[in-house]
Amino acid sequence: MHETVELDKELLKGSINLLILRLLSQRDMYGYEIIQEASRRSENAFQFKEGTLYPALHQLQKQGYLRSQWLTAGNGRKRKYYSLTAKGRKQAEQRQKSWTFFIDAINAVLTRE
Amino acid sequence: MLNREVLVNRILSASGIVGHNLRSETAREIAAHIDDIIEEERAAGRQDSEIEQLIARRFGNVDEIAREFATVYRARRTTLSFVSYSLLAFISIVATSAFVYSIQYGATRWLGGSMAKVFNRSHIVLEATLLMGLTGGYLALCFAGRLFKRRSFLKTICLITIVFSIAAFCIEFSGSGNSLDLIAGFLFAVFVRSLDQFVRHNTLRISVVLLFFAAAAAIESNLIAYSGKPLAWVHFLPVYLAMAVSIQFTGYFASVFDREILKRHFA
Numbered sequence: 001m002h003e004t005v006e007l008d009k010e011l012l013k014g015s016i017n018l019l020i021l022r023l024l025s026q027r028d029m030y031g032y033e034i035i036q037e038a039s040r041r042s043e044n045a046f047q048f049k050e051g052t053l054y055p056a057l058h059q060l061q062k063q064g065y066l067r068s069q070w071l072t073a074g075n076g077r078k079r080k081y082y083s084l085t086a087k088g089r090k091q092a093e094q095r096q097k098s099w100t101f102f103i104d105a106i107n108a109v110l111t112r113e
Numbered sequence: 114m115l116n117r118e119v120l121v122n123r124i125l126s127a128s129g130i131v132g133h134n135l136r137s138e139t140a141r142e143i144a145a146h147i148d149d150i151i152e153e154e155r156a157a158g159r160q161d162s163e164i165e166q167l168i169a170r171r172f173g174n175v176d177e178i179a180r181e182f183a184t185v186y187r188a189r190r191t192t193l194s195f196v197s198y199s200l201l202a203f204i205s206i207v208a209t210s211a212f213v214y215s216i217q218y219g220a221t222r223w224l225g226g227s228m229a230k231v232f233n234r235s236h237i238v239l240e241a242t243l244l245m246g247l248t249g250g251y252l253a254l255c256f257a258g259r260l261f262k263r264r265s266f267l268k269t270i271c272l273i274t275i276v277f278s279i280a281a282f283c284i285e286f287s288g289s290g291n292s293l294d295l296i297a298g299f300l301f302a303v304f305v306r307s308l309d310q311f312v313r314h315n316t317l318r319i320s321v322v323l324l325f326f327a328a329a330a331a332i333e334s335n336l337i338a339y340s341g342k343p344l345a346w347v348h349f350l351p352v353y354l355a356m357a358v359s360i361q362f363t364g365y366f367a368s369v370f371d372r373e374i375l376k377r378h379f380a
Contacts, residue, residue: 032149050171051178059185080142
Protein backbone atom coordinates (compact mmCIF):
# COMPACT_ATOMS: atom_id res chain seq x y z
CA MET A 1 0.00 0.00 0.00
CA HIS A 2 1.25 3.51 -0.84
CA GLU A 3 1.85 6.07 1.80
CA THR A 4 -1.12 8.48 1.69
CA VAL A 5 -0.02 11.71 0.04
CA GLU A 6 -2.35 14.61 -0.70
CA LEU A 7 -2.11 14.97 -4.49
CA ASP A 8 -1.89 18.43 -5.93
CA LYS A 9 -5.24 19.11 -7.61
CA GLU A 10 -3.66 20.93 -10.53
CA LEU A 11 -1.13 18.15 -11.05
CA LEU A 12 -3.91 15.57 -11.16
CA LYS A 13 -5.94 17.75 -13.51
CA GLY A 14 -2.96 18.11 -15.84
CA SER A 15 -2.38 14.37 -16.00
CA ILE A 16 -5.98 13.16 -16.22
CA ASN A 17 -6.05 13.19 -20.02
CA LEU A 18 -2.96 11.02 -20.19
CA LEU A 19 -4.41 8.58 -17.66
CA ILE A 20 -7.72 8.33 -19.53
CA LEU A 21 -6.02 7.82 -22.88
CA ARG A 22 -3.68 5.24 -21.42
CA LEU A 23 -6.45 3.27 -19.69
CA LEU A 24 -8.61 3.28 -22.81
CA SER A 25 -5.68 2.15 -24.97
CA GLN A 26 -6.03 -1.22 -23.25
CA ARG A 27 -9.81 -1.70 -23.46
CA ASP A 28 -13.08 0.21 -23.85
CA MET A 29 -14.48 1.48 -20.55
CA TYR A 30 -17.33 3.55 -19.14
CA GLY A 31 -16.81 6.46 -16.73
CA TYR A 32 -17.35 4.57 -13.49
CA GLU A 33 -15.05 1.80 -14.66
CA ILE A 34 -12.30 4.30 -15.49
CA ILE A 35 -12.43 5.67 -11.95
CA GLN A 36 -12.34 2.18 -10.44
CA GLU A 37 -9.52 1.04 -12.68
CA ALA A 38 -7.36 4.12 -12.02
CA SER A 39 -7.93 3.69 -8.32
CA ARG A 40 -7.09 -0.03 -8.41
CA ARG A 41 -3.92 0.40 -10.48
CA SER A 42 -2.62 3.26 -8.37
CA GLU A 43 -3.56 1.43 -5.14
CA ASN A 44 -6.03 4.20 -4.32
CA ALA A 45 -3.54 7.02 -4.93
CA PHE A 46 -5.75 8.34 -7.72
CA GLN A 47 -9.33 8.95 -6.68
CA PHE A 48 -10.75 10.77 -9.68
CA LYS A 49 -13.64 13.01 -8.87
CA GLU A 50 -16.59 12.50 -11.19
CA GLY A 51 -16.65 16.24 -11.75
CA THR A 52 -13.15 16.09 -13.21
CA LEU A 53 -13.57 12.90 -15.21
CA TYR A 54 -16.67 13.61 -17.28
CA PRO A 55 -15.71 17.06 -18.58
CA ALA A 56 -12.30 15.55 -19.48
CA LEU A 57 -13.96 12.66 -21.34
CA HIS A 58 -16.22 15.07 -23.23
CA GLN A 59 -13.25 17.30 -24.09
CA LEU A 60 -11.23 14.35 -25.43
CA GLN A 61 -14.20 13.18 -27.46
CA LYS A 62 -14.68 16.67 -28.84
CA GLN A 63 -11.03 16.75 -29.87
CA GLY A 64 -11.57 13.50 -31.78
CA TYR A 65 -9.43 11.30 -29.51
CA LEU A 66 -12.36 9.24 -28.22
CA ARG A 67 -15.60 7.85 -29.54
CA SER A 68 -18.47 6.59 -27.45
CA GLN A 69 -21.40 4.22 -27.70
CA TRP A 70 -24.14 2.98 -25.41
CA LEU A 71 -23.86 -0.72 -24.71
CA THR A 72 -25.82 -3.02 -22.44
CA ALA A 73 -23.72 -4.43 -19.63
CA GLY A 74 -24.07 -7.89 -18.07
CA ASN A 75 -26.61 -6.70 -15.49
CA GLY A 76 -28.87 -5.36 -18.26
CA ARG A 77 -28.05 -1.72 -17.56
CA LYS A 78 -26.91 0.54 -20.38
CA ARG A 79 -23.59 2.33 -20.09
CA LYS A 80 -21.70 4.72 -22.27
CA TYR A 81 -18.45 3.08 -23.31
CA TYR A 82 -15.52 5.14 -24.50
CA SER A 83 -12.88 3.87 -26.91
CA LEU A 84 -9.84 5.41 -28.55
CA THR A 85 -9.86 6.56 -32.14
CA ALA A 86 -6.74 6.16 -34.28
CA LYS A 87 -5.94 9.80 -33.56
CA GLY A 88 -6.44 9.12 -29.84
CA ARG A 89 -4.13 6.12 -29.93
CA LYS A 90 -1.39 8.23 -31.49
CA GLN A 91 -2.03 10.95 -28.93
CA ALA A 92 -1.81 8.44 -26.06
CA GLU A 93 1.61 7.27 -27.25
CA GLN A 94 2.84 10.80 -27.75
CA ARG A 95 1.65 11.97 -24.33
CA GLN A 96 3.17 8.99 -22.62
CA LYS A 97 6.52 9.69 -24.27
CA SER A 98 6.52 13.33 -23.23
CA TRP A 99 5.34 12.40 -19.72
CA THR A 100 8.18 9.88 -19.32
CA PHE A 101 10.66 12.46 -20.58
CA PHE A 102 9.26 15.05 -18.17
CA ILE A 103 9.32 12.69 -15.17
CA ASP A 104 12.87 11.57 -15.92
CA ALA A 105 13.96 15.19 -16.15
CA ILE A 106 12.21 16.08 -12.88
CA ASN A 107 13.71 13.06 -11.13
CA ALA A 108 17.13 13.93 -12.43
CA VAL A 109 16.85 17.40 -10.95
CA LEU A 110 15.50 16.08 -7.67
CA THR A 111 17.95 13.25 -7.17
CA ARG A 112 21.27 14.23 -8.75
CA GLU A 113 23.78 16.21 -6.78
CA MET B 114 -32.16 9.00 -0.62
CA LEU B 115 -30.30 11.54 -2.68
CA ASN B 116 -32.44 12.73 -5.52
CA ARG B 117 -30.49 11.67 -8.59
CA GLU B 118 -32.46 13.89 -10.96
CA VAL B 119 -31.90 16.97 -8.79
CA LEU B 120 -28.14 16.50 -8.85
CA VAL B 121 -28.08 15.82 -12.60
CA ASN B 122 -30.28 18.84 -13.30
CA ARG B 123 -28.12 21.10 -11.14
CA ILE B 124 -25.05 20.08 -13.09
CA LEU B 125 -26.73 20.42 -16.47
CA SER B 126 -28.47 23.70 -15.83
CA ALA B 127 -25.17 25.50 -15.23
CA SER B 128 -23.08 23.43 -17.62
CA GLY B 129 -23.61 25.42 -20.80
CA ILE B 130 -24.13 22.19 -22.74
CA VAL B 131 -26.07 23.11 -25.84
CA GLY B 132 -28.56 20.91 -27.66
CA HIS B 133 -31.37 18.75 -26.39
CA ASN B 134 -29.73 15.44 -27.45
CA LEU B 135 -26.34 16.20 -25.96
CA ARG B 136 -27.92 17.40 -22.71
CA SER B 137 -30.13 14.36 -22.33
CA GLU B 138 -27.25 12.01 -23.18
CA THR B 139 -25.02 13.66 -20.57
CA ALA B 140 -27.85 13.47 -18.04
CA ARG B 141 -28.25 9.75 -18.82
CA GLU B 142 -24.52 9.18 -18.46
CA ILE B 143 -24.26 10.88 -15.07
CA ALA B 144 -27.43 9.14 -13.86
CA ALA B 145 -26.00 5.74 -14.91
CA HIS B 146 -22.83 6.59 -12.99
CA ILE B 147 -24.80 7.41 -9.84
CA ASP B 148 -26.70 4.12 -10.22
CA ASP B 149 -23.36 2.28 -10.38
CA ILE B 150 -22.21 3.90 -7.14
CA ILE B 151 -25.51 3.07 -5.43
CA GLU B 152 -25.43 -0.54 -6.61
CA GLU B 153 -21.86 -1.12 -5.49
CA GLU B 154 -22.22 0.59 -2.15
CA ARG B 155 -25.46 -1.22 -1.34
CA ALA B 156 -23.73 -4.50 -2.16
CA ALA B 157 -20.99 -3.48 0.26
CA GLY B 158 -23.66 -3.08 2.94
CA ARG B 159 -23.79 0.71 3.19
CA GLN B 160 -26.97 2.50 4.25
CA ASP B 161 -28.68 4.85 1.80
CA SER B 162 -27.88 7.87 3.97
CA GLU B 163 -24.18 6.98 3.84
CA ILE B 164 -24.35 6.48 0.08
CA GLU B 165 -25.97 9.89 -0.26
CA GLN B 166 -23.07 11.53 1.56
CA LEU B 167 -20.57 9.54 -0.47
CA ILE B 168 -22.11 10.63 -3.78
CA ALA B 169 -22.14 14.25 -2.67
CA ARG B 170 -18.47 13.96 -1.69
CA ARG B 171 -17.44 12.24 -4.90
CA PHE B 172 -19.19 14.70 -7.16
CA GLY B 173 -17.74 17.58 -5.17
CA ASN B 174 -18.80 21.11 -5.93
CA VAL B 175 -21.58 20.94 -8.52
CA ASP B 176 -20.86 24.47 -9.75
CA GLU B 177 -17.27 23.47 -10.40
CA ILE B 178 -18.35 20.48 -12.55
CA ALA B 179 -20.74 22.74 -14.43
CA ARG B 180 -17.90 25.23 -15.01
CA GLU B 181 -15.67 22.46 -16.38
CA PHE B 182 -18.42 21.38 -18.79
CA ALA B 183 -19.04 25.01 -19.75
CA THR B 184 -15.37 25.34 -20.73
CA VAL B 185 -15.60 22.23 -22.93
CA TYR B 186 -18.66 23.47 -24.80
CA ARG B 187 -18.00 27.23 -24.85
CA ALA B 188 -17.22 27.54 -28.57
CA ARG B 189 -20.22 25.44 -29.60
CA ARG B 190 -22.48 27.40 -27.26
CA THR B 191 -21.24 30.76 -28.55
CA THR B 192 -21.69 29.73 -32.19
CA LEU B 193 -25.17 28.30 -31.71
CA SER B 194 -26.25 31.29 -29.60
CA PHE B 195 -25.09 33.66 -32.30
CA VAL B 196 -26.88 31.67 -35.02
CA SER B 197 -30.11 31.46 -32.95
CA TYR B 198 -30.23 35.18 -32.11
CA SER B 199 -29.34 36.15 -35.68
CA LEU B 200 -32.08 33.90 -37.02
CA LEU B 201 -34.59 35.36 -34.59
CA ALA B 202 -33.59 38.90 -35.55
CA PHE B 203 -33.72 38.11 -39.28
CA ILE B 204 -37.16 36.45 -39.14
CA SER B 205 -38.55 39.25 -36.96
CA ILE B 206 -37.25 42.04 -39.19
CA VAL B 207 -38.52 40.35 -42.37
CA ALA B 208 -41.94 39.60 -40.83
CA THR B 209 -42.28 43.12 -39.40
CA SER B 210 -41.29 44.71 -42.71
CA ALA B 211 -43.69 42.49 -44.67
CA PHE B 212 -46.54 43.38 -42.33
CA VAL B 213 -45.83 47.13 -42.30
CA TYR B 214 -45.36 47.33 -46.09
CA SER B 215 -48.60 45.39 -46.65
CA ILE B 216 -50.51 47.83 -44.45
CA GLN B 217 -48.80 50.72 -46.18
CA TYR B 218 -49.74 49.33 -49.59
CA GLY B 219 -53.39 48.90 -48.55
CA ALA B 220 -53.54 52.35 -46.93
CA THR B 221 -51.96 54.03 -49.95
CA ARG B 222 -54.47 52.41 -52.28
CA TRP B 223 -57.42 53.15 -50.01
CA LEU B 224 -56.43 56.77 -49.42
CA GLY B 225 -55.48 57.29 -53.04
CA GLY B 226 -51.83 58.13 -52.41
CA SER B 227 -49.00 57.92 -54.91
CA MET B 228 -47.55 54.41 -55.08
CA ALA B 229 -44.48 55.68 -56.92
CA LYS B 230 -43.78 58.14 -54.12
CA VAL B 231 -44.41 55.72 -51.27
CA PHE B 232 -42.63 52.73 -52.75
CA ASN B 233 -39.61 54.37 -54.35
CA ARG B 234 -36.23 52.98 -53.42
CA SER B 235 -35.07 55.74 -51.09
CA HIS B 236 -38.33 55.71 -49.13
CA ILE B 237 -38.21 51.93 -48.76
CA VAL B 238 -34.59 52.07 -47.53
CA LEU B 239 -35.54 54.80 -45.09
CA GLU B 240 -38.43 52.79 -43.66
CA ALA B 241 -36.46 49.55 -43.63
CA THR B 242 -33.77 51.27 -41.55
CA LEU B 243 -36.41 52.53 -39.13
CA LEU B 244 -37.91 49.03 -38.83
CA MET B 245 -34.47 47.51 -38.34
CA GLY B 246 -33.78 49.94 -35.51
CA LEU B 247 -37.16 49.22 -33.95
CA THR B 248 -37.19 45.41 -34.25
CA GLY B 249 -33.47 44.77 -33.84
CA GLY B 250 -33.27 47.23 -30.95
CA TYR B 251 -36.28 45.70 -29.23
CA LEU B 252 -34.90 42.15 -29.48
CA ALA B 253 -31.46 43.26 -28.33
CA LEU B 254 -33.05 44.97 -25.31
CA CYS B 255 -35.06 41.81 -24.58
CA PHE B 256 -32.10 39.44 -24.55
CA ALA B 257 -28.93 41.38 -23.74
CA GLY B 258 -30.12 41.76 -20.14
CA ARG B 259 -28.92 38.19 -19.61
CA LEU B 260 -25.35 39.40 -19.75
CA PHE B 261 -25.81 41.26 -16.47
CA LYS B 262 -26.75 40.12 -13.00
CA ARG B 263 -27.58 43.44 -11.33
CA ARG B 264 -29.29 46.55 -12.70
CA SER B 265 -29.60 44.65 -15.94
CA PHE B 266 -32.16 46.90 -17.65
CA LEU B 267 -30.14 50.08 -17.23
CA LYS B 268 -26.90 48.38 -18.27
CA THR B 269 -28.63 46.78 -21.26
CA ILE B 270 -29.88 50.15 -22.48
CA CYS B 271 -26.38 51.60 -22.15
CA LEU B 272 -24.78 48.67 -23.98
CA ILE B 273 -27.29 48.57 -26.83
CA THR B 274 -27.16 52.37 -27.18
CA ILE B 275 -23.41 52.08 -27.74
CA VAL B 276 -23.93 49.30 -30.32
CA PHE B 277 -26.57 51.32 -32.20
CA SER B 278 -24.46 54.48 -32.07
CA ILE B 279 -21.60 52.59 -33.69
CA ALA B 280 -24.00 51.12 -36.30
CA ALA B 281 -25.41 54.61 -37.00
CA PHE B 282 -21.91 55.99 -37.38
CA CYS B 283 -21.05 53.19 -39.85
CA ILE B 284 -24.23 53.86 -41.87
CA GLU B 285 -23.48 57.58 -41.95
CA PHE B 286 -19.83 57.06 -42.78
CA SER B 287 -20.55 54.56 -45.60
CA GLY B 288 -23.39 56.68 -47.00
CA SER B 289 -25.62 53.59 -47.30
CA GLY B 290 -28.68 54.98 -45.53
CA ASN B 291 -30.04 57.46 -43.06
CA SER B 292 -28.62 56.86 -39.60
CA LEU B 293 -31.30 59.08 -38.00
CA ASP B 294 -33.95 56.53 -38.94
CA LEU B 295 -31.99 53.76 -37.25
CA ILE B 296 -31.67 55.86 -34.10
CA ALA B 297 -35.36 56.82 -34.23
CA GLY B 298 -36.32 53.12 -34.54
CA PHE B 299 -34.05 52.30 -31.61
CA LEU B 300 -35.58 55.06 -29.46
CA PHE B 301 -39.05 53.65 -30.20
CA ALA B 302 -37.73 50.24 -29.12
CA VAL B 303 -36.39 51.69 -25.85
CA PHE B 304 -39.80 53.21 -25.16
CA VAL B 305 -41.70 49.97 -25.89
CA ARG B 306 -39.25 47.85 -23.89
CA SER B 307 -39.43 50.27 -20.95
CA LEU B 308 -43.21 49.87 -20.97
CA ASP B 309 -42.76 46.07 -20.97
CA GLN B 310 -40.60 46.43 -17.88
CA PHE B 311 -42.63 48.87 -15.87
CA VAL B 312 -46.28 48.51 -16.97
CA ARG B 313 -47.64 45.08 -16.09
CA HIS B 314 -51.24 45.73 -17.14
CA ASN B 315 -51.51 44.40 -20.73
CA THR B 316 -54.40 46.57 -21.98
CA LEU B 317 -52.86 49.72 -20.54
CA ARG B 318 -49.44 48.91 -22.02
CA ILE B 319 -50.80 48.16 -25.51
CA SER B 320 -52.94 51.31 -25.41
CA VAL B 321 -49.93 53.44 -24.49
CA VAL B 322 -47.88 51.86 -27.32
CA LEU B 323 -50.66 52.60 -29.86
CA LEU B 324 -51.03 56.18 -28.61
CA PHE B 325 -47.28 56.68 -28.71
CA PHE B 326 -47.01 55.50 -32.32
CA ALA B 327 -50.07 57.57 -33.32
CA ALA B 328 -48.37 60.60 -31.78
CA ALA B 329 -45.15 59.77 -33.63
CA ALA B 330 -47.17 59.63 -36.89
CA ALA B 331 -48.66 63.05 -36.14
CA ILE B 332 -45.28 64.54 -35.30
CA GLU B 333 -43.60 63.21 -38.41
CA SER B 334 -46.45 64.12 -40.78
CA ASN B 335 -47.18 67.60 -39.44
CA LEU B 336 -43.85 68.82 -38.18
CA ILE B 337 -41.29 67.04 -40.32
CA ALA B 338 -42.58 65.64 -43.61
CA TYR B 339 -45.62 67.69 -44.61
CA SER B 340 -45.55 70.83 -42.58
CA GLY B 341 -48.69 72.87 -43.11
CA LYS B 342 -50.88 69.97 -44.29
CA PRO B 343 -52.80 69.03 -41.14
CA LEU B 344 -54.49 65.91 -42.58
CA ALA B 345 -51.24 64.34 -43.80
CA TRP B 346 -51.06 62.27 -40.59
CA VAL B 347 -53.96 60.15 -41.95
CA HIS B 348 -51.46 58.71 -44.46
CA PHE B 349 -48.85 58.08 -41.76
CA LEU B 350 -51.16 56.75 -39.08
CA PRO B 351 -51.81 53.22 -40.51
CA VAL B 352 -48.08 52.67 -41.05
CA TYR B 353 -47.16 53.72 -37.52
CA LEU B 354 -50.00 51.70 -36.02
CA ALA B 355 -48.77 48.70 -38.04
CA MET B 356 -45.36 49.22 -36.46
CA ALA B 357 -46.97 49.35 -33.01
CA VAL B 358 -48.84 46.10 -33.66
CA SER B 359 -45.82 44.38 -35.22
CA ILE B 360 -43.60 45.19 -32.24
CA GLN B 361 -46.18 43.57 -29.96
CA PHE B 362 -46.10 40.47 -32.15
CA THR B 363 -42.30 40.55 -32.12
CA GLY B 364 -42.40 40.56 -28.32
CA TYR B 365 -44.73 37.57 -28.32
CA PHE B 366 -42.67 35.72 -30.93
CA ALA B 367 -39.46 36.41 -28.97
CA SER B 368 -40.98 34.98 -25.79
CA VAL B 369 -42.12 31.82 -27.63
CA PHE B 370 -38.69 31.48 -29.25
CA ASP B 371 -37.06 31.95 -25.86
CA ARG B 372 -39.27 29.33 -24.21
CA GLU B 373 -39.16 26.71 -26.97
CA ILE B 374 -35.65 27.12 -28.36
CA LEU B 375 -33.33 29.10 -26.13
CA LYS B 376 -34.38 27.87 -22.68
CA ARG B 377 -34.77 24.29 -23.88
CA HIS B 378 -31.38 24.08 -25.55
CA PHE B 379 -29.24 26.70 -23.82
CA ALA B 380 -30.51 27.19 -20.27
